[in-house]
Amino acid sequence: MLFGVQAAQSLLGGNALSVAMAFAQSAPRQLQVFSAEQMRVLAIIGDLTIPQTDTPGALATDSHWFVDNQLKHCFATETQTSVKQILDKIITRAQALLSLPFTDATTQQQLTLLQALESSQSGFDGADTKAFKQLKALLVFGFFTSKVGMTQLLQYDPVPGGFKGSIAYASVGKAYSGGFPF
Numbered sequence: 001m002l003f004g005v006q007a008a009q010s011l012l013g014g015n016a017l018s019v020a021m022a023f024a025q026s027a028p029r030q031l032q033v034f035s036a037e038q039m040r041v042l043a044i045i046g047d048l049t050i051p052q053t054d055t056p057g058a059l060a061t062d063s064h065w066f067v068d069n070q071l072k073h074c075f076a077t078e079t080q081t082s083v084k085q086i087l088d089k090i091i092t093r094a095q096a097l098l099s100l101p102f103t104d105a106t107t108q109q110q111l112t113l114l115q116a117l118e119s120s121q122s123g124f125d126g127a128d129t130k131a132f133k134q135l136k137a138l139l140v141f142g143f144f145t146s147k148v149g150m151t152q153l154l155q156y157d158p159v160p161g162g163f164k165g166s167i168a169y170a171s172v173g174k175a176y177s178g179g180f181p182f
Contacts, residue, residue, distance in 0.1 A: 029062075029065050032068050032071075033068050033071045033080050033084065034068050034084065034087070037103075038084060038087040038088070038091075039064060039065075039068065040103050041087050041090055041091060041102050041103060042064040042067060042087060043059055043064040044103060044110060045114065045135070046058035046059055046063045046064045046067075046139045046143075047059040048107070048110060048111060048114065049136055049140070050139065050140065055148060055152045055153060056148050056152075057143075058139055058142070060148070061147075061148050061149065062142075062146070063139045063142035063143045064139070066138075066139075066141075066142030066143075067138045067139060067142055070138055070141075070142065071083060071138070082134070083131060083135050086117075086128055086131040087135075089123075089124070089128060090113065090114075090117065093113060093116075093122065093123050093124065094109075094110075094113055096123070097113065097123075117132050118132065
């Protein structure tokens with residue numbers, strides 16, 4: 001719960017929610033922050049983070065394009081640079097450790113590399129792990145603000161627990177409200 005609150009605060013600051021809701025999944029795409037190679041790596045990371053199951057995953061909802069758009073319009077240059085640097089480091093560490101590009105590695109090799117990143121191992125440090133977590137938070141935010149995420153996965157309940165009207169006061173007892181004292 002604490003992670004969710006922290007992620008929401010960092011992602012929903014300023015105009016982030018309005019930019020997220022204005023993101024059109026079917027619009028023509030043009031790279032804004034990332035290079036083509038970084039975008040391919042980000043698409044794979046999105047697919048590994050939220051894979052397709054009985055519902056479409058992050059790749060099908062263009063969450064990687066969402067991240068590119070969100071970084072451009074809602075985040076400072078330092079954050080954009082940090083996210084680009086972690087993608088570049090994933091690319092270089094894959095080449096160094098696997099002797100092949102990250103995009104050509106097997107799913108298991110990609111997962112192993114990303115798990116090493118998560119635990120600050122294999123040439124990754126704490127700053128890398130922090131940047132990667134921010135990147136994943138943006139992917140998840142993009143997925144759950146997509147039409148699929150909102151309509152097929154989330155279940156909105158406007159009155160959790162239901163409404164029970166006309167109940168006896170004795171069954172409630174004393175109650176406190178944070179309203180104005182009279």
